[in-house]
Amino acid sequence: MTTVVNDTRQAWYSRKWAQVFLHAVAWITLFSLPYLLRPSPDQHRGPDPDEHFWHFHFIINAIILTLFFYLNAAVLIPKLIYRKRYLQFTGVLLLLFASQVYFKYIFVQAFISHKQFDLKPTILFTFFTQLFILACSTAWRMIRDKMNADKLASAKENENLKTELSLLRSQVSPHFMFNVLNNMVALARKQSDQLEPSLIKLSSLMRYMLYEADEDTVALEKETDYLQSYIDLQQQRFGAKVQVNVSMQLPEQGYEIEPMLLIPFVENAFKHGTGLIQDARIDIELRASHGLLQFSVRNKYNPEFTEIKDKTSGIGLTNVKRRLNLLYKDEYQLLINKKDGWFVVSLQLHLH
Structure with missing residues (x-):
């Protein structure tokens, strides 16, 4: 028989520890791809003298993108998107975009002085990288909110049904x-x-x-x-x-x-x-x-x-x-x- 009950059991992927684990696996996989997919070093050209600086830049950039993911999910979407403050949202994105381009410019000038800073590729790479992170962050937040809303609606419906059944039986x-x-x-x-x-x-x-x-x-x-x-x-x-x-x-x-x-x-x-x-x-x-x-x-x-x-x-x-x-x-x-x-x-x- 179909019985109206409150289901307190959670799917394993909705538990906090599982979400932390899945996020960690996703970030490790994403930031490992450049190392896994890069070509073998050219033995005739020798090692790049600035390679350790680029590793350092990659780590800092990965941290920035990770922070951007959670900043958008935890702050920008609920505070700006859900409140229909689209102009402020766009302004914050432009500010973050400009800050990341400026960071790369400062890094190149400070640590790789022999190499000329190329603005156009930097802008394109930063734009599409941030766009990808923005899309993933927005999708994750909205899916999570939709699941929470469905869970809450289901709980309310079960409570309403229990109340209604009690009234009908009485x-x-x-x-x-x-x-x-x-x-x-x-x-x-x-x-x-x-x-x-x-x-x-x-x-x-x-x-x-x-x-x-x-x-x-x-x-x-x-x-x-x-x-x-x-x-x-x-x-x-x-x-x-x-x-x-x-x-x-x-x-x-x-x-x-x-x-x-x-x-x-x-x-x-x-x-x-x-x-x-x-x-x-x-x-x-x-x-x-x-x-x-x-x-x-x-x-x-x-x-x-x-x-x-x-x-x-x-x-x-x-x-x-x-x-x-x-x-x-x-x-x-x-x-x-x-x-x-x-x-x-x-x-x-x-x-x-």
Whole structure:
């Protein structure tokens, strides 16, 4: 069964240590490429006397680009891009670009005096390098923010669903109790001998509602026992006025179901299938096998009788439809038909 829970487990790549490790691997790989891909030194020309200075320049430049990556991700995007301060963002990028070009110019003048500084290649190389780092940094920040937003939205949705399910379940109990207490009043007025066994049945129903209905799921056998107790109470009330046919076949394998999910259909049948109806009859059938629950409730109704609805009319079926959508989503099929004087509800539900 689909159960609404808060998933506190994190994917390994979303953990802090994993992110630090992946970033370290990415930076080491990126800054190792120039050394891995450079051609072998020319033995005839000999070693470059300024090679150690270029190594030093490469390390400083790598540090600058790394800082630029995290500066853009941690400061520029949230402070400027998300606040639509695009002009300030462009100004900061231009300042950083000019600073890096000027740094290379100072480095060449200070350590490689015999070599003339070439401005155009420096500008092009710096521009495309910063553009690459900027694109990677922006993509990483936006993907991370999107994942965090989705995670937060999912957590909020789960909390909202849990709250809504609690409210829906709490609506079932008062509505059901309202009808059962009306039955008790009718028996008391008749001074019926069935009042005492009815009260015993009622106490068992209340025990189920208090101690079982708060669980996410209950054993299907407990739900059907609860259902049978309700039917017995109604049969004690109506007696021979209503023909009730019940068939419940349960498998040996235990299945779980949302508590108080089936009772609204039976409750609705007794509410609308009795009264000014000739030869009132209610058929209830339940079968469960191979992980599939088939549940149907049929009751006669009078098409010529227009019922005056009160404030509690329709709570049961409307409620259970909403609960089915929240809990079972695509794992159920509910059909409701009115034809030839019969009101028929058929439910197919995948059990777990």
